[in-house]
Amino acid sequence: MAKRYFIALFFVLAVPAVSFGVQAEIKLDDKIASMHKAGVGPVIFPHAKHEKVYKCNDCHPKIFSEKRTENNISMKFNMEGKYCGSANCHNSPKAFALFECARCHTGVPGAKK
């Protein structure tokens, strides 16, 4: 009885989380004109990889809005400690540094994509 209840609960809670899952990789290119001027391509943000290391509310909504259009990420903001450059992130020893352009941007020498 209890077991069946828990199995049902599992499907109610877990299945929607999977089916509404976020794309594993999100292409960030709102600032594409500025990127082209600087000689870099769009950012492929590995959402799934970050989900493994952090909790949703480490990032949402304090650092990044979940609404694609509401973030205004730029390198200036990143370097000022916002967005990707937040404390404990790519402006700290915990993650690779902001000057490693090719680890986030496509279209630069050394980039994976």
Ligand code: HEC
């Ligand atoms: C390391 C930070 C980080 C973590 C942890 C994180 N996210 Fe995100 N999430 C982002 C970023 C960055 C974006 C892209 C925002 C943008 O497009 O401007 C995003 C986008 C989203 C979107 C919008 C996707 C779309 O295509 O419209 C949803 C929904 C979302 N996240 C949910 C979650 C959930 C649920 C979790 C936990 C399982 C989670 N996020 C964990 C940083 C994070």
Ligand code: HEC
């Ligand atoms: C930790 C990841 C990361 C690193 C490292 C990084 N960027 Fe970015 N960059 C981003 C994100 C995210 C955006 C915003 C993408 C969007 O939404 O358009 C961005 C935007 C930009 C833009 C357009 C907006 C603006 O600020 O003018 C330029 C140009 C840019 N990056 C250049 C660089 C250069 C040059 C380097 C290396 C010195 C670099 N970036 C390193 C993540 C990164």
